[in-house]
Amino acid sequence: MTDVIEYDVVVLGAGPVGENVADRARAAGLSTAIVESELVGGDCSYYACVPSKAMLRPVIARAEARRVPGVKQDVQGPLDVQAVFAHRKYWTANMQDGGQADWLTGIGADLFRGQGRIAGPRHVTVTAPDGGVQELSARQAVAVCTGSRAALPALPGLDTVRPWDSRTATSADQVPGRLLVVGGGVVACEMATAWQAFGSEVTMLVRGQGLLPRMEPFAGELVAEALREAGAEVRTGTAVSSVARDGDTVTAEVVGGGTVEADEILVATGRAPRTEDIGLDTIGLEPGSWLSVDDTCLVKGTTWLYACGDVNHRALLTHQGKYQARIAGAAIAARAQGVPILETDPWGSHTATADHAAVPQVVFTDPEVGSVGLTLAEAESRGLRVRAVDQEMTSAEGAGLYAEDYRGRARMVVDLDREVLVGASFVGAGVGELLHSATVAVAGEVPLDRLWHAVPSFPTISEVWLRLLEAYRDN
Incomplete structure (x- = not known):
């Protein structure tokens, strides 16, 4: 020494x-x-935030372009997956x-x-x-x-099937024909979105009753709906009892009966x-x-x-x-x-x-999810006297101009005693870029009366802020 x-x-x-x-x-x-x-x-640069977003950006861009008149007819073909992987490799600096x-x-x-x-x-x-x-x-x-x-659960047979974890899912360079995703959190949803778009047949098995359980319930509902429409199978309230591999096939036994077969299995059930x-x-x-x-x-x-x-x-x-x-x-x-x-x-x-009051997060699915602060349930559990105000994202004209058949929802959670926001959530295309304004409002404890003077530009998706404030005032 x-x-x-x-x-x-x-x-x-x-x-x-x-x-x-x-x-x-x-x-x-x-x-x-x-x-x-x-x-x-660290992981963020090579195995998590950066590579996953490099993989997801082409997926989301294509999905959004398919909803824009004059462009959608030109983007109906498959993704160039190898080009996406090259994009990921560039952003991870070739692992150097x-x-x-x-x-x-x-x-x-x-x-x-x-x-x-x-x-x-x-x-x-x-x-x-x-x-x-x-x-x-x-x-x-x-x-x-x-x-x-990644924290892998004590699942019988898991150590024998070569499971993917979050690192594998963002670094794999071969598209499995069938991918089984166990879990319903952020990693599970984002990777299901990416690999389904790359050509995998994706099945999600989710122990809980919905996706993205730490967010407002409508967020998980809208993401699940979109995944199903894209071709993925999403099964909630479904737990896995054991897994086994026979050659190139992984078989998952489901609690209550039944099996699911896949070529690879991604286990995204928590962190340690x-x-x-x-x-x-x-x-x-x-x-x-x-x-x-x-x-x-x-x-x-x-x-x-x-x-x-x-x-x-x-x-x-x-x-x-x-x-x-x-x-x-x-x-x-x-x-x-x-x-x-x-x-x-x-x-x-x-x-x-x-950490307690204004944590922002974006989930890069299609549709995107952005949230900051407390959900309605979290605010109520803390004993706050609160009110949730909801609006469809299409209440802002900018949403319809952004894409045809735009779907999404916004919610603000208001502390009625202080007349400030303690939480906000958005679901819809492009809403990640709305989130910082919500974060400023929550962290700054900006009074709702003052937010009236923060005028959103027309015609942008951010006009949903005005619709939320109007709904709060008028009801």
Whole structure:
């Protein structure tokens, strides 16, 4: 073992979240090391957000073009799937992370490649690919930003059928004739959308009663309807009891009787933290556990350990993890400089308040789904006195101009005591670009009376905002 190298901050994980912690620490003048066992840029850059959207954008563009007069007759043929895969390969930099590693060097962070493990308070060891070990010491903080991985259920036979997980689904380069998707969340819906468009016969088996269960019920209903119309089979309330492979065929036994056969099976039923091999046991924490944090992202019960992104289980979204990283970086710098931390001050510079009140998410299906803040059910469960206001997206003339047979719905959830939005949801083509305005309204707690003065341009889909406000006022 070589000599210990001291830094102010040591970051485990060089995905977007870890990169942002390192960036904020360096901007505050703190020396920073960052440790990565795989590719700099993390799952988001190579296996999740970026490749999945590179795959989905051609699918959605074709679907929307097929609903535009003067164009639809020219886009009736199949997708050029190999061109889509080449597009994905471009956006994942051919699985090379040199550019992102150079960015870290450019901000002044030191990159250590290998498996980082906590070896006691403020100490980290890095085991390099060649077996060499380097010990690091953190004067101020260690930040765990190691993300999450697909959690495969304890399903009899699953370990014998070579199942796809979220990584496989975004990196496979052969289109299976039949794809069985187990799950009904975001990954399941997006990948069902993509692979069905690539030519697979897709069957979805969903244990629950609908798709996208964390969103407003109408979101899952509209996505399921569209998937069925596109040719996929969507079976809700259907659990799998076991799976088996015989040659090229996977067979799933369904609870209550019956089987489903496919060439490949994608299991998208949840996530688990990547904390099983980072030395948590050396500081009295359970290996493989989620890390509970306060609103500064400081791990509870510690004064030096931070956890940002998926590992703290607050909001498993890249953009939300980056937000937490900015908050944590500011808090680490403030504590290092002896500046008071306002950890109980909502919306303060050291407080990740949006994790509780204003988490935005877009699901890139056809139709798209965008949501921020609380659903009606979540708001009611928190004891808020709320009202949901619904409008069809076609109440805005811009929706009809955007595409023929435009279908979608919008909802805003209003806190009646404060007269502010606590949640908003949109379903329809192109609604992802509506979401930030809703996020500003929710995070900014903009009074509804003031929102009346935010005039949407005519004729755009965003006029649905005016229809929602009119419906609230008139009823």
